[in-house]
Amino acid sequence: MGIEERAFNAEISRSERNRALVVGLGVSGIATALRLRSIGWEPVIVEKAHGRRTGGYFIGVFGAGQAAARRLGILDAIPDRSPANSADYVVTRSGNRRSGLGFTDFPGEPRVMLRGDVEQGAFAALPDDVEIRYSTTPIRIEQDVSGVNATLEQNGTTVTERFDLVVGADGLRSTVRGLVFGPHAQYLHRLGYMIAAFMLPRPIGGMAANEGAMLLEPGRSLLVLPFADHPPTAFFSYRTDDVDTQFIGRPIDRLRAAYRPLPYGRLLGEALDAFEATDDYLYDTAEQVRMNTWSKGRVLLVGDAAWCATVYSGMGVSAALAGADLLGTMLQRHGDRVGPALQAWENHLRPHIASYQRTGIKQISLFTPANRRQLVERRLFEIVDRLPVIGAAIRRRLNSSEDNLEKERDIAFVG
Numbered sequence: 216m217g218i219e220e221r222a223f224n225a226e227i228s229r230s231e232r233n234r235a236l237v238v239g240l241g242v243s244g245i246a247t248a249l250r251l252r253s254i255g256w257e258p259v260i261v262e263k264a265h266g267r268r269t270g271g272y273f274i275g276v277f278g279a280g281q282a283a284a285r286r287l288g289i290l291d292a293i294p295d296r297s298p299a300n301s302a303d304y305v306v307t308r309s310g311n312r313r314s315g316l317g318f319t320d321f322p323g324e325p326r327v328m329l330r331g332d333v334e335q336g337a338f339a340a341l342p343d344d345v346e347i348r349y350s351t352t353p354i355r356i357e358q359d360v361s362g363v364n365a366t367l368e369q370n371g372t373t374v375t376e377r378f379d380l381v382v383g384a385d386g387l388r389s390t391v392r393g394l395v396f397g398p399h400a401q402y403l404h405r406l407g408y409m410i411a412a413f414m415l416p417r418p419i420g421g422m423a424a425n426e427g428a429m430l431l432e433p434g435r436s437l438l439v440l441p442f443a444d445h446p447p448t449a450f451f452s453y454r455t456d457d458v459d460t461q462f463i464g465r466p467i468d469r470l471r472a473a474y475r476p477l478p479y480g481r482l483l484g485e486a487l488d489a490f491e492a493t494d495d496y497l498y499d500t501a502e503q504v505r506m507n508t509w510s511k512g513r514v515l516l517v518g519d520a521a522w523c524a525t526v527y528s529g530m531g532v533s534a535a536l537a538g539a540d541l542l543g544t545m546l547q548r549h550g551d552r553v554g555p556a557l558q559a560w561e562n563h564l565r566p567h568i569a570s571y572q573r574t575g576i577k578q579i580s581l582f583t584p585a586n587r588r589q590l591v592e593r594r595l596f597e598i599v600d601r602l603p604v605i606g607a608a609i610r611r612r613l614n615s616s617e618d619n620l621e622k623e624r625d626i627a628f629v630g
């Protein structure tokens with residue numbers, strides 16, 4: 216759809232518009248609201264936090280995400296913070312280092328940024344008349360054939376409103392999913408890894424600002440990811456057979472324990488100290504959301520709420536943008552008939568998401584090799600990646616990311 220057509224749709228008067236409740240002001244929610252507004256709908260966004268978050272961790276936006284961002288009209292608004300002349304190293308606790316694979320070496324030429332950058336880029340494009348209610352969350356969702364009654368709670372006050380569509384864009388532990396589709400336990404699948412991500416105040420471990428570092432050991436790793444114009448972010452990932460215990464006590468104590476008993480060395484020691492010094496971090500278990508359907512009547516889920524593939528797939532933001540964009544396309548194509556539109560949306564999207572979820576499992580070993588064999592395979596992957604001609608062919612056999620790139624191209628053309 217051209218810009219003129221979107222502008223024309225935006226002119227439709229408010230009273231004639233279909234009304235959508237979008238739950239969550241992350242990238243999925245913002246992009247969904249933006250796209251719905253562009254086809255003449257009236258989105259209302261509710262967010263449980265008191266305000267819009269900023270910052271976040273390192274994000275790579277790959278081909279499908281870039282294509283969707285272009286169609287959403289926000290590609291130019293999301294930066295690429297890849298450092299010039301970046302260099303990536305595999306480091307050991309004793310300080311030895313050798314050249315290694317960096318995030319930007321992954322197939323697909325990702326645009327590198329902070330999670331907050333892509334959220335800000337999409338948010339800036341939202342028309343001023345899109346209503347956003349903070350400190351607000353749905354507590355009841357009931358639907359009939361012609362609409363949905365959503366009861367919303369804000370600071371102890373509840374109100375029930377009627378919508379034509381409810382979109383749960385409220386992340387991994389989605390309230391909308393819980394209210395409409397069933398308990399988390401039915402859909403969340405733990406991978407047996409814990410992750411922690413946060414912003415470093417400055418480069419650590421003697422690394423220069425343009426240098427990335429990876430400490431890779433059986434079952435545990437640390438990645439330091441550099442930016443051109445911003446201090447780096449750090450990412451811990453470790454394997455555990457007992458996820459529940461990892462949530463007992465302070466995350467920093469769990470992290471320190473996971474990387475014992477060897478002396479930490481400079482890079483790891485400084486990363487752990489920096490984690491202890493900040494309150495602004497993510498510490499969680501890596502879980503995939505697997506569902507047989509992403510919609511029920513006039514309620515649907517998008518982004519991590521529907522299909523979280525985990526950080527290891529590197530496709531969460533891209534899928535969120537593509538899913539939001541495609542939703543608008545299908546609603547428009549089906550003349551706003553919600554049922555057929557959601558069916559078509561899911562039919563187009565599902566093979567790509569399934570592929571991203573498979574990648575999310577396969578690529579764990581690139582981030583955190585589970586054992587010595589996987590460490591050796593990863594080393595082999597690095598070596599063949601550098602071979603000019605046969606590298607690509609061998610790489611295809613070692614890791615099916617190339618297949619995903621094909622699918623990324625497909626998804627880019629859908630709609």
Ligand SMILES: Cc1cc2nc3c(=O)[nH]c(=O)nc-3n(C[C@H](O)[C@H](O)[C@H](O)COP(=O)(O)OP(=O)(O)OC[C@H]3O[C@@H](n4cnc5c(N)ncnc54)[C@H](O)[C@@H]3O)c2cc1C
Binds near residue numbers: 411533
């Ligand atoms: C360390 C890390 C690195 C990553 N790296 C990449 C990468 O390189 N590339 C990539 O594509 N993806 C990456 N991802 C994944 C990506 O960050 C997510 O897939 C993406 O941010 C999901 O966006 P979302 O909007 O669906 O959900 P979220 O970002 O979780 O947003 C959900 C929003 O809903 C709100 N909310 C929750 N519950 C309620 C409620 N009851 N009522 C109202 N509001 C609610 C939340 O406050 C939040 O604002 C990474 C993830 C992690 C953890």
